[in-house]
Amino acid sequence: MIIEPRIKGFICITAHPDGCAKNVRDSIDYIESQGKINLPKIKNVLVIGASTGYGLSSAITATFALKANVLGVAFEKNAQRGRTAGAGLYNLEEYQKQAQKNGLYLKNIIGDAFSNEVKAKVCETAKTDIGKFDMVIYSIAAPSRIDPNTNERYASVIKPIGKEYKSKGIDLNSYKIIETAAQPATDEEIENTKKVMGGEDLELWIDMLKKQDLLSDGAVVVSYSYIGPSVTHDIYLNGSIGMAKNHLKETSDRLSSDKNYNIKSYVSVNKAVVTQASSAIPTLPLYISILFKVMKEKNIHENCIEQAYRLFKKFASGENLTDENGFIRIDDWEMRDDVQCEVTDRWEKIDDGNINILSDLEGYKSDFLKLFGFGVDGVDYSKDVEIEVEETENLFFI
Ligand code: NAD
Numbered sequence: 001m002i003i004e005p006r007i008k009g010f011i012c013i014t015a016h017p018d019g020c021a022k023n024v025r026d027s028i029d030y031i032e033s034q035g036k037i038n039l040p041k042i043k044n045v046l047v048i049g050a051s052t053g054y055g056l057s058s059a060i061t062a063t064f065a066l067k068a069n070v071l072g073v074a075f076e077k078n079a080q081r082g083r084t085a086g087a088g089l090y091n092l093e094e095y096q097k098q099a100q101k102n103g104l105y106l107k108n109i110i111g112d113a114f115s116n117e118v119k120a121k122v123c124e125t126a127k128t129d130i131g132k133f134d135m136v137i138y139s140i141a142a143p144s145r146i147d148p149n150t151n152e153r154y155a156s157v158i159k160p161i162g163k164e165y166k167s168k169g170i171d172l173n174s175y176k177i178i179e180t181a182a183q184p185a186t187d188e189e190i191e192n193t194k195k196v197m198g199g200e201d202l203e204l205w206i207d208m209l210k211k212q213d214l215l216s217d218g219a220v221v222v223s224y225s226y227i228g229p230s231v232t233h234d235i236y237l238n239g240s241i242g243m244a245k246n247h248l249k250e251t252s253d254r255l256s257s258d259k260n261y262n263i264k265s266y267v268s269v270n271k272a273v274v275t276q277a278s279s280a281i282p283t284l285p286l287y288i289s290i291l292f293k294v295m296k297e298k299n300i301h302e303n304c305i306e307q308a309y310r311l312f313k314k315f316a317s318g319e320n321l322t323d324e325n326g327f328i329r330i331d332d333w334e335m336r337d338d339v340q341c342e343v344t345d346r347w348e349k350i351d352d353g354n355i356n357i358l359s360d361l362e363g364y365k366s367d368f369l370k371l372f373g374f375g376v377d378g379v380d381y382s383k384d385v386e387i388e389v390e391e392t393e394n395l396f397f398i
Pocket of ligand 1: 048049050051052053054055056073074075076088111112113114137138140141142143186224225226269270271272273274275276278
């Protein structure tokens, strides 16, 4: 079939296998152009949320810059009759092919990382194949979570706290500037968001790995977060998702200081990039479009793979890793005063008439389509693509 993008709101419900494969090869080429990173103690890496965005980039960096053995976990839909698989599945298929070609160990478990079943599968696979993990990357962005102990489902929300949020934004269908508004989260919604995006699941993972003797002494754990500029604080940093991220940081700090675990757990604050997760946050697409233009003009723009490479380089540098609050900051270029001053100035002035001058809306659109394998250079989109339909299971390997 000929596959075209079918966009619904902030997601695209189709994905192009060849485009996704080319994106992955481009990321690997980037890593290979930058060279190996010397982290000899990191031999086995677990990446939770490995199929897209920051998780995929971290996994690719671990495989190709560290030559580490990587075990990934992701939640992706298989193809169904008349419907392509999720982009993440095509990403992982190509990543697997390239790792294999290079004789590097990679396995991906497709299933719900929040479940006991997937955690058990990871432990079983690690014991058989590679042994203890020296690094765990936690890069989940999920709309909901089933608590494995109670079977209760919790949904996360992206809402302000205590007051209504109103701001400029972009309509992702018409690409016109609109006013976005969100009502304040209830106490229950805040607690539910913490259940999904907070530290509870990270703790369950670390606990399980420790009990199964699958964490090496001094293993490094890294989770991801975002801080961003003041225009997004009410909806992100000080909103329901920000409360969940605080819980993640508190959990990470507690795990780090608990001598029983003997791990070093960090939260890395990353730059705003176009991913499936960030597209869902009101205001971010407009902010990102302006930010990209400013950062590109200053020659300091980075995408996920460039950020992931810089993060691993930071670990290898032996420099002080964290800021005064204990965060790793690879959003440092985004948050530079000169960048933020320029972004704020443009934020005030931007309207439908000047949007293409003040922001990189075209870059945003193109990055968004690329997430699903569309608009990728060198891919023939007029070619008939055969979509393999497989019986969907809730747990399988790639
Ligand atoms: P993404 O949507 O690209 O990736 C999310 C990943 O989580 C995917 O691999 C998906 O398969 C996996 N996942 C979701 N639910 C799962 C489940 N139940 N079981 C197993 N896997 C599951 O998102 P992203 O933007 O790369 O976000 C990853 C992390 O980075 C998040 O913590 C996010 O807050 C953080 N972050 C993102 C940005 C940004 O601008 N996108 C900036 C800073 C930090």
